[in-house]
Amino acid sequence: MTDPAGTTPGSGAGPASGAGPAASRAGAGFLPGARTGTPPAPADLAVPVAGHRVLTGPDGSFPRIGELPDRSDWLPVGTLDGVPVWTAAVTDPEALPGSWHSWRRLAATVAEPSATLAGRALAVVGFRRTHRWCGACRAELADVPGESARRCPDCGLTAFLPLSVAVLVAITRPGPAGRPDQLLLVRHAYGPTELWALVAGFVEAGETLEGAAHREVGEEVGLTLDRVAYFGSQPWAMSGPGTLLAGFTATVADPTIEPQVDRRELTEARWFPLDALPAELPPAYSISRWLIDAVAARP
């Protein structure tokens, strides 16, 4: 299982204020949507996509539709603070004014709603590119108006924009007498191997989020969990478009049992006192880091 998140280095200069699951519940911000009833207006926002990169203007914000060359193939992404957002696949990126960014780079520098909408734009464009033909009868699929879906005109097969779900678990155990609790952090066998991250993995079909948390922790470090509690979630576009990360806190059922890394996905697992966490932590814009910081801040 590929680690879905939290193993990518970041400057830590992300949107620290207001970052975290609570921020996405604030009401304003980005709302995903697929409505096509009204055509793009010049003042609407545009998020052109080229490959796995998105365009921003010179000041880092998204351009307006009216600032870009006319085109008829804008796809709806949703709204940002009530303003419609559109995306399109661009084949001549150098022809547009502004600069192109990977989602990781963007997420490290813009506010969380902007990173989320850029991730959805990447997902919408990627979905159309990878779902051009019917997987059952090979006819050409067509967009379903108003929905994030494509349908086959011949056999009726409907393909929905795919979403992968992954869980992350911040596992703690009591420290020695008079010392703070300890947090389990792991290093991965691939990706940025120097980071200390959380145990994580994708949810299987037929599995609950909590079931995936128990299974991944059992597989990767051989521990049994107790008091598994939901923390929050974050749309994540780094492991490919369309990933949702669900974070959990948990304690170990038996604090005397030490973690055994599987050597396939992990190289190291270590308990760190909450007042002496390593410097090499996941980036500030990731739910991995929000979880670690929240656990470390517990009284």
Ligand SMILES: [Zn+2]
């Ligand atoms: Zn078909």
